[in-house]
Amino acid sequence: NAGVTQTPKFRILKIGQSMTLQCTQDMNHNYMYWYRQDPGMGLKLIYYSVGAGITDKGEVPNGYNVSRSTTEDFPLRLELAAPSQTSVYFCASSYSHSGNTIYFGEGSWLTVV
Amino acid sequence: AQSVTQLDSQVPVFEEAPVELRCNYSSSVSVYLFWYVQYPNQGLQLLLKYLSGSTLVESINGFEAEFNKSQTSFHLRKPSVHISDTAEYFCAVSEGQGAQKLVFGQGTRLTINP
Numbered sequence: 001n002a003g004v005t006q007t008p009k010f011r012i013l014k015i016g017q018s019m020t021l022q023c024t025q026d027m028n029h030n031y032m033y034w035y036r037q038d039p040g041m042g043l044k045l046i047y048y049s050v051g052a053g054i055t056d057k058g059e060v061p062n063g064y065n066v067s068r069s070t071t072e073d074f075p076l077r078l079e080l081a082a083p084s085q086t087s088v089y090f091c092a093s094s095y096s097h098s099g100n101t102i103y104f105g106e107g108s109w110l111t112v113v
Numbered sequence: 114a115q116s117v118t119q120l121d122s123q124v125p126v127f128e129e130a131p132v133e134l135r136c137n138y139s140s141s142v143s144v145y146l147f148w149y150v151q152y153p154n155q156g157l158q159l160l161l162k163y164l165s166g167s168t169l170v171e172s173i174n175g176f177e178a179e180f181n182k183s184q185t186s187f188h189l190r191k192p193s194v195h196i197s198d199t200a201e202y203f204c205a206v207s208e209g210q211g212a213q214k215l216v217f218g219q220g221t222r223l224t225i226n227p
Contacts, residue, residue: 004156031213040122042203042217043157058214090156094213099145099164102215104156 002026004105006091012111013081021076021108023091031094032074033058033102034066036087043090049074050096081112115140115206119218127226128196134189134221136204146187147205147215148178157203163187174198199225 004025013019025032030051035043035058045058049068063085065077074093078085088109094102120135138144145164149157161172168180178189187204201222205215 040219042117042219045214048214096213099162100213101159101162102213104158106156
């Protein structure tokens, strides 16, 4: 059982470049999330999705876009990379009811130079 | 709006000593409370959670946390730590209704010295 899988694990981007972080889960969860983790800080919610075709902004959505065409996949796109987007990104998923365990991927380390 | 404060950014302890990692939250509604653990270069894993019922919750590896509504706290404790408990620990809160969105504290790095 793979759980939540993120790719790539590491990436260096130049300022202004674009990229997509891929995320897929095989647990048939309807909720999916993207968080970012900055040094010494907790995780901040970027975007989340409650099901295919439905997405919504989290706490720090600026500079990012998401889509959810299938239950399994929830890619995160950075359109014009900025140094402030240097961070570790975590994709996660859960069943819908509040209180359910959220399962995290192993993270994607992104550096913008 | 909800917020979570972890009072200690780093906690060094000796092996087999007891430890307490402190967590306070603020929320205007009923909440669910969680502790997640992050081992080096890995994602977060659920350690334990409080949803309702008994205010003392336990994990399978000896950690426990107690929900204290009057003090808005959810401190994590272990009576005797092991080297393998070295990790970063995050307290998190979500509202008891609606979308499952967690608000995390800043994290506490637990370092176990032999």
